[in-house]
């Protein structure tokens with residue numbers, strides 16, 4: 001998977017999923033950071049609960065691992081409702097969509113992950129469902145076709161997408177609240193690492209937690225994963241306690257550098273610098289050179305490199321910044337300096 005990091009074997013990945021679930025916050029109060037988003041949602045949920053009505057449809061956008069699915073689960077819990085999970089590419093035809101929708105009770109939450117990957121037909125059928133709480137079923141063909149209108153219970157659609165840019169505007173405009181989830185600052189990630197360490201009953205010093213947080217690409221899922229790997233190393237190589245030295249050793253072994261960049265991030269920058277003189281280079285060219293799908297580069301790697309100022313996006317393509325050269329210890333190309 002695109003967002004699995006740190007050289008994982010398949011069984012480790014499975015293991016990590018269970019681990020993600022154990023550490024997943026269940027209520028607003030446990031969800032660290034994203035203060036404004038949390039505050040707004042708390043108010044909307046409170047209002048819906050007072051009215052005993054359905055919460056308006058919500059869309060979460062942001063890179064993988066930042067807490068979109070987690071927040072969808074929290075919304076259902078705080079509403080006291082059931083959560084039905086689905087994902088865009090898995091809803092192949094409108095019959096499957098109808099089956100999901102007709103099962104929903106009043107105020108239930110339907111979570112559709114990767115909502116930008118719905119097929120156009122399914123998406124169109126979703127419009128009347130979320131706008132008027134009904135689905136139209138066409139029976140028969142040609143001039144004898146009749147439309148059956150099936151009423152639905154008022155429900156809440158929660159969508160998640162890694163990129164808003166890929167959503168059609170009719171779909172986007174039907175969400176009452178569109179929330180962008182951003183990378184977390186180090187202090188918030190430190191709090192997440194310390195919370196997870198507490199749940200796992202690990203002895204972790206504050207500076208070790210900060211070190212893990214700093215190297216987690218602003219992403220809670222990666223912070224939790226690095227904590228787990230660090231624990232593995234600490235248990236096998238020393239007494240299991242995670243102090244600053246243990247954290248440093250583990251992170252170095254995992255090839256996560258001081259800026260939190262991993263092997264793939266560095267490969268990305270190196271290709272731009274070594275093969276294309278620092279850019280500009282088009283994303284398709286980079287995807288071919290790195291043997292990674294373009295989507296993965298745009299969803300997972302680029303956003304962080306851009307946000308941290310290692311990469312710049314220009315009309316003619318991607319360029320490595322001075323910060324990237326400096327970080328990788330590479331002298332700037334003559335051509336760039338002239």
Ligand SMILES: Nc1ncnc2c1ncn2[C@@H]1O[C@H](COP(=O)(O)OP(=O)(O)O)[C@@H](O)[C@H]1O
Pocket residue numbers: 020021023024025030031032033034063064065066067068069070071160192220221224
């Ligand atoms: N705000 C947060 N506070 C604490 N832990 C979080 C937070 N956001 C995410 N996590 C942790 O990171 C993991 C990945 O989050 P998830 O919601 O699956 O991300 P996404 O759906 O955006 O890819 C969760 O299992 C949870 O343990």
Ligand SMILES: [Mg+2]
Pocket residue numbers: 065068069070113160
């Ligand atoms: Mg998710």
